[in-house]
Amino acid sequence: MIYLIRLIRTCLIILGSLAVGFYVCGFEAIYPSSYQLARNEGLARYQTQLESLLDIHQGHYQSLPSSDPLYAVLKQLPFARHRDDAIKQLRQLIMQNNPRAMFWAAQLIDSDMWTGRSIKDPRFFYFDKSTLLEMAAANKDPYAARDLTQGHLCLRDNNCRDFWLNYAAKLFAEKAKQGDYRAKYELIQLKNYRHYDASGLDKQVSFAIDAAKHQFYRPLAELLLSYQRGEYLPLWVDTSYTSHLAYLSATDRKLLSKLAQWLTDRQYIVDGDLIKIARQELNQDDYHRLFIQYTLLGQTRKYRDISIRDYYSQRIQDADVEHDKPWAIEAMALLSAMDNSQPKKGEQFSEQTQIFYDRVVKPEGIQFDKADLAQIAKLAEQFKQRRSQNIYLTPDNTYIPDI
Numbered sequence: 001m002i003y004l005i006r007l008i009r010t011c012l013i014i015l016g017s018l019a020v021g022f023y024v025c026g027f028e029a030i031y032p033s034s035y036q037l038a039r040n041e042g043l044a045r046y047q048t049q050l051e052s053l054l055d056i057h058q059g060h061y062q063s064l065p066s067s068d069p070l071y072a073v074l075k076q077l078p079f080a081r082h083r084d085d086a087i088k089q090l091r092q093l094i095m096q097n098n099p100r101a102m103f104w105a106a107q108l109i110d111s112d113m114w115t116g117r118s119i120k121d122p123r124f125f126y127f128d129k130s131t132l133l134e135m136a137a138a139n140k141d142p143y144a145a146r147d148l149t150q151g152h153l154c155l156r157d158n159n160c161r162d163f164w165l166n167y168a169a170k171l172f173a174e175k176a177k178q179g180d181y182r183a184k185y186e187l188i189q190l191k192n193y194r195h196y197d198a199s200g201l202d203k204q205v206s207f208a209i210d211a212a213k214h215q216f217y218r219p220l221a222e223l224l225l226s227y228q229r230g231e232y233l234p235l236w237v238d239t240s241y242t243s244h245l246a247y248l249s250a251t252d253r254k255l256l257s258k259l260a261q262w263l264t265d266r267q268y269i270v271d272g273d274l275i276k277i278a279r280q281e282l283n284q285d286d287y288h289r290l291f292i293q294y295t296l297l298g299q300t301r302k303y304r305d306i307s308i309r310d311y312y313s314q315r316i317q318d319a320d321v322e323h324d325k326p327w328a329i330e331a332m333a334l335l336s337a338m339d340n341s342q343p344k345k346g347e348q349f350s351e352q353t354q355i356f357y358d359r360v361v362k363p364e365g366i367q368f369d370k371a372d373l374a375q376i377a378k379l380a381e382q383f384k385q386r387r388s389q390n391i392y393l394t395p396d397n398t399y400i401p402d403i
Contacts (some may be wrong), residue, residue, distance in 0.1 A: 043227060043252045046205045050255060053212055053220075054262055069093060070100050077104075087123050094124065094132075099139035106132040106144070137164070142171035146186065165190060181216040217268040224256055225271050248277075257281035261290045269297045295334060296387045308335055309352075313360045325372070328361045332376045337383035348373070 043050065070093060076086040087108075093101035109121045109129040120126040127135075136144035145168035154160035169190050175183035184207075208219040228248065248256070257278040260270045275294055279287050295308060312331035316324045335353040347354050368376070 043255050044249070047251065047255060049205065049209055050259060053209060054258060056213060058215055058266065070098065070104070073101070074104065091124060097139060099136040099141035099144065102132045102136035102139070103141050103144045103147075106136070106147070137167065140171055142168050142175065142183065142186065145171060146190070179214075181211040181214045182218075185211065185216065185219055215266075217263055217266060220259070221263055221268060221270050221274075224259055224274060227252075228256060228273060228277070253277055253281050261286060264290050264293045264297075267293075267297065269294070292334070295338065296383060308338070309356050309360065312356070316360060316364055316366075324364060325366055328364075328366050329368075329372060329376055330379065331356065332361070333379035334383055336376065336380040337387060 069089070073086045073089045073093070077083060077090075090101050090105050094105060105121075105124045105127075106129045109124070109127075109132070110119055120128045124132065130148070133144040133148050137148060145164050148154065148164040149161050149168065154164065169187060172183040172187045172190070176187055188207075204219075204223060208223045211217070212220045256274060257280075260274040260278045261282065263270050275290070278290055282290065291311060308331065312327060312334075315327045316331070319327055332349065332353055335356055336349060339350040339352045341350045341352070343350050343354070349357055
């Protein structure tokens, strides 16, 4: 009797759960939310506004003029051979009470693995990260105040977090009134604002387009990525939730690809998932231009499975005998430009470039003569020059590898 009661109770629970599920799904099918309607219409709803950006020819966003002394420091900082000089200049700017220099010095200081506390760095007068950020915030740097809300000093102290949060919001608001789109964006982030309905999505698209026209591209890149991944959507809207990607129409994919190319041409590092879509949608020449620029932006951790070696291996193997050598020459030059290591004794190229040469180029029967080697060296130098210019001077988008 006891087992029968338990069985009946279990069956009732299951039937009740199913009934609730069917009711919710049925209700949403008959009365879909405004956000669901906006989402299912695809990017085509905003196609005209978004495509208007493709006709705009402008450079990448730069938060510092080249006349600013910090500009030269940040331009040298990514490259190992110039880093010591850059850090010396950064120290001098800190002594001159430059808040931006304090902020950037703080980004270079590591934290203790166990305690999370930043280490006192001898390169910067034995200041730790929090001290430098507090010094920068005291000199009205809103980005430093923003970072302090996330630091270990405020980890379990809500009063501390609220103080720096309110101070950062005040400083960003002052900059936003002057037309600074990055400050406007940061204000939105501080408020934890999320767009759940159609009107909110309209505002998000409008702000992203307006910011992009003023050479601030991050809102647009985040909009494209969140749309592609179906973030903030109910489960029943995202028809391919098992792959963590939302369903995209042919129009969506083409528009995403064009905008990813537009952003990359302006030296903004888009997410690798957008590059993968672009590879399927763009013609071979357009994708090749996109790939070169994306590679030279230099953040290898964002490549994931987008590999220089894999890309060129396929291009070389698919080419005929007459055209495989130019692909090999370009691949060798690009790998050489991206690889800072020195060639081993008896080898012509640095380590990664030599691996590609031994595993891909040689098996295809491609031989380099002196003229080819000279062309590789010249092209590699050109790539290095382009790479050195791809420094995105904003607080959390600047290319600073290997630190």
